[in-house]
Every structure is written in C-alpha cells, then in structure tokens.
Amino acid sequence: MADEDDSEDKTEDPTQKRLDQALERGDVVKSQELNTWFVIAAATLVMSTFSGSIGTAVLVPMRNLIANSWMIHTDGAGLLALARSLSFAVIAAIGVPILMVMLAAIAGNMMQHRLVWSGEPLKPNFGKISPLAGAKRLFGKQAAANFAKGIFKLVLLGTVMVMILWPERLRLESLLHMDVSELLGVTISLTKHLMGSVVALLALVAIGDYLFQYRQWYERQKMSVQEMKEEFKQSEGDPHVKGRIRQIRQQRMKKRMMAAVPKASVIITNPTHYSVALAYERGMSAPVCVAKGVDNIAFKIREIAKAHDIPIVENVPLARALYATVEIDAEIPVEHYHAVAEIISYVMGLRRTLSGHPR
Structure with a gap:
C-alpha cells in the first residue's frame, strides 16, 4: 500500500537531472523486442547475402576431406590436426556473418540508449525476492503486457506463415521427390520469404513494445512535489x-x-x-x-x-x-x-x- 501511495504522489515530470541519475545507475529503457528484431533482421540479411559463400566455404574442405579420407591419420595428433583445420574453415566461413549479428545486437541496445557502465544492477536487492514483489511481477502491468504481446506475436506470425506456406503446399509435397541439389534452392527461397515477412511484422511489434517500455520507464522516473523541492534546494541552494x-x-x-x-x-x-x-x-x-x-x-x-x-x-x-x-x-x-x-x-x-x- 505504501508503494502505491508513493507512486500516486509522483505526479511531476522528471527533471533532466533525475533522468541522468537513472541512466548512471543503469535504469534505462529496455525493449527486448527491439533487440530481437535487430538480431533477426541481421540474420536474414546475412542469410540472403552470405548463404552462397558460406556454403561454398564449408563445402570445399568437406569435399576434400571425403575425397582424401584414406590419407587421414587416425592417431591422436592426426585427429587433432584435422579438427583444427576444420574449425578454422568453419570460423573463416561464418566469422563475418556472426560478427554482423553481434554488431546488430549492440546496435539494438544503442538505438534505445547510449552505452552505460554501471554496477548498480549487480548489487543485491532483497526486495526482489520477496513474495509481494514476485506477485507484482507476475500479475503487474509489465507481465500483462508481455502476455498480450506473446499472444499477439503467436497469432500474427502464425497467420503470416499460413498465408505464405498454404499456396506452396503442393510444392512442399513435391520436395520428397526432388533431387538434393534442387531441394536446397527451394528451401533457401522459402526461408528468405518467410524471414522477410517475419522481420516486417516484428518491426511493428518492436516499435509498439519500445513505446510501451519508454512510457513505463518515464512513469518510474516521475517525481513527487517534495522531491522536486529537494532537488531544487540541492541545485539552486536552500532559499532560506x-x-x-x-x-x-x-x-x-x-x-x-x-x-x-x-x-x-x-x-x-x-x-x-x-x-x-x-x-x-x-x-x-x-x-x-x-x-x-x-x-x-x-x-x-x-x-x-x-x-x-x-x-x-x-x-x-x-x-x-x-x-x-x-x-x-x-x-x-x-x-x-x-x-x-x-x-x-x-x-x-x-x-x-x-x-x-x-x-
């Protein structure tokens, strides 16, 4: 009840000093949906751009391995050298794409706020493990928003996937009888189509979730009249x-x-x-x-x-x-x-x- 009364008293918009203090202690706007969108969008871009080169970079050493399998030494040193060479080949093939996905994940955070280095979130907070706090997280506004968001994404993405795959149902049946070389091309084409649609729809979800998270964060930073007076005294000096x-x-x-x-x-x-x-x-x-x-x-x-x-x-x-x-x-x-x-x-x-x- 005391927390509710405190939140009701905080009716004043936060000052810039209050917002800066929140940033310093690591309390920032955080939309997980926006981060997810950046990662999925980067993965889709990587797949559509580098899928051919990745396949070739992996195919060549594997083909050489099979063609020259009779020359492979089965002792410990030989197997270790083989594992090392295959690892280097895979890293060379997927290193740049993985780096692009990692940069996209960082960009998803930087789009919401500048980079913050704060140890405040790491400090123990026993209030978070109280039953009352747990109940508020389960049945609070944030939990309700996450539940509604999950249902919305499930329905939306399910509908889109059905709309895309249903016209291709006959083609999908024929995949059982296709040659392996043809199967890969059809699979890549359908995957690109699906991923492009998913990225477009998740963009709407990410924007909506960011606006909601920003509003929640801004409400948390609101101040009571007494807090405004105290901050004014600290910044401008006590009038008395x-x-x-x-x-x-x-x-x-x-x-x-x-x-x-x-x-x-x-x-x-x-x-x-x-x-x-x-x-x-x-x-x-x-x-x-x-x-x-x-x-x-x-x-x-x-x-x-x-x-x-x-x-x-x-x-x-x-x-x-x-x-x-x-x-x-x-x-x-x-x-x-x-x-x-x-x-x-x-x-x-x-x-x-x-x-x-x-x-």
Missing part, C-alpha cells in the same frame, strides 16, 4: 540559506558604509528619505560615493556626519539622482559633475572660512 547569506552581506555592506562616512567630504541629502556621502580630495578626477541609503540608513548617515562635523547639504533632485545612478566606491556620473562641483566648492570655501583662512 540564500536569504540569510544576502542578509549578512547587506549587514556587512552597511557596516562598511558607516565606517566610511567619517571620510566623506559632504553629505547630499533629501531630508526625509535619501542621503549620499561623497568624498573628494585634490588630485581626484571626480568625487567618489562612499555611502548611500534611504530612510533609516539615510538617517544613520546624517547622524554620523553630524557627529564628525561633516557638512550636510540639502538638494532633493541631486540626492535622488545620485542615489539612483552611482554605486558605492564609484565615481559620480559625468552629468552630475557641475552640480556636485558647486557643492564641493562651497563646502571647501566654508571650511577655509571657518578655519580662519579666507579666500
């Missing part, structure tokens, strides 16, 4: 942690700004909301913003400025513009040079006057 980090950064920036306010030359402010602290010394190309803020931070900047006798100049539009366009530790934009220069000049003149050194 990110919020805390952002808060710490803002606090550090605020402390750094407040520590820099006493170095400012002037505070340009909108008395109710904005404060921008600018520092300027002779030789600098332009004033630099050392601190800025709104509301409580703006009030704190003004408070520190008063404590350190830093001039505060009220200029509503300039305060707003500087706050919006200049970053901390950056020079003011060119378009504000003139307005800020007037304020800096006024402040410097005021300081000289207060210090007793008139212009």
Whole structure:
C-alpha cells in the first residue's frame, strides 16, 4: 500500500537531472523486442547475402576431406590436426556473418540508449525476492503486457506463415521427390520469404513494445512535489540559506558604509528619505560615493556626519539622482559633475572660512 501511495504522489515530470541519475545507475529503457528484431533482421540479411559463400566455404574442405579420407591419420595428433583445420574453415566461413549479428545486437541496445557502465544492477536487492514483489511481477502491468504481446506475436506470425506456406503446399509435397541439389534452392527461397515477412511484422511489434517500455520507464522516473523541492534546494541552494547569506552581506555592506562616512567630504541629502556621502580630495578626477541609503540608513548617515562635523547639504533632485545612478566606491556620473562641483566648492570655501583662512 505504501508503494502505491508513493507512486500516486509522483505526479511531476522528471527533471533532466533525475533522468541522468537513472541512466548512471543503469535504469534505462529496455525493449527486448527491439533487440530481437535487430538480431533477426541481421540474420536474414546475412542469410540472403552470405548463404552462397558460406556454403561454398564449408563445402570445399568437406569435399576434400571425403575425397582424401584414406590419407587421414587416425592417431591422436592426426585427429587433432584435422579438427583444427576444420574449425578454422568453419570460423573463416561464418566469422563475418556472426560478427554482423553481434554488431546488430549492440546496435539494438544503442538505438534505445547510449552505452552505460554501471554496477548498480549487480548489487543485491532483497526486495526482489520477496513474495509481494514476485506477485507484482507476475500479475503487474509489465507481465500483462508481455502476455498480450506473446499472444499477439503467436497469432500474427502464425497467420503470416499460413498465408505464405498454404499456396506452396503442393510444392512442399513435391520436395520428397526432388533431387538434393534442387531441394536446397527451394528451401533457401522459402526461408528468405518467410524471414522477410517475419522481420516486417516484428518491426511493428518492436516499435509498439519500445513505446510501451519508454512510457513505463518515464512513469518510474516521475517525481513527487517534495522531491522536486529537494532537488531544487540541492541545485539552486536552500532559499532560506540564500536569504540569510544576502542578509549578512547587506549587514556587512552597511557596516562598511558607516565606517566610511567619517571620510566623506559632504553629505547630499533629501531630508526625509535619501542621503549620499561623497568624498573628494585634490588630485581626484571626480568625487567618489562612499555611502548611500534611504530612510533609516539615510538617517544613520546624517547622524554620523553630524557627529564628525561633516557638512550636510540639502538638494532633493541631486540626492535622488545620485542615489539612483552611482554605486558605492564609484565615481559620480559625468552629468552630475557641475552640480556636485558647486557643492564641493562651497563646502571647501566654508571650511577655509571657518578655519580662519579666507579666500
């Protein structure tokens, strides 16, 4: 019941990360019918292409063996040499066709998924030997699909074979009276016809089975809402942690700004909301913003400025513009040079006057 509830909760489409993890642990789309089709198709191609050359390659050494049988040594070494030569002849005759069938089997897997090297399927899983798991495999959706598929193939292939062989029934009866040389040609012709029809029909079965297996695999990879949240936290970071980090950064920036306010030359402010602290010394190309803020931070900047006798100049539009366009530790934009220069000049003149050194 718990497994059923878990599967019902998994309603979200899998992410690419989930699909990659399934591939890494060897959980891939696997249609045995598609593999079977590739092997049968390759065998049919091999038979139709290499049957003559295979027959000739095997016939020649066998004919020589029979013709020269009187020369064969019957001792152990002689029989071993004979077996070795016959083995080489058979391997040379069927080596390439067998290799083609093997490559077709590999291609059947690669058509479904890329090659995977995983030891996960080899690990012991005691859940697979439980009676409940066995009952699910016997009476589950996969077992029902395999049973229906087997019945369908049996009926379909049986029907096709009857349709092909029934018109040839008289010809098949005459095989009993045919010469051996003629019998081989007729047999090869009928076999090619049957195999071609089987390959065509099994292609339909293979396509249908692959689509079914893919759907089953995709359903297994589906995720619950909680799993989606956990994966998002792992990939993007916990929102609470990110919020805390952002808060710490803002606090550090605020402390750094407040520590820099006493170095400012002037505070340009909108008395109710904005404060921008600018520092300027002779030789600098332009004033630099050392601190800025709104509301409580703006009030704190003004408070520190008063404590350190830093001039505060009220200029509503300039305060707003500087706050919006200049970053901390950056020079003011060119378009504000003139307005800020007037304020800096006024402040410097005021300081000289207060210090007793008139212009």
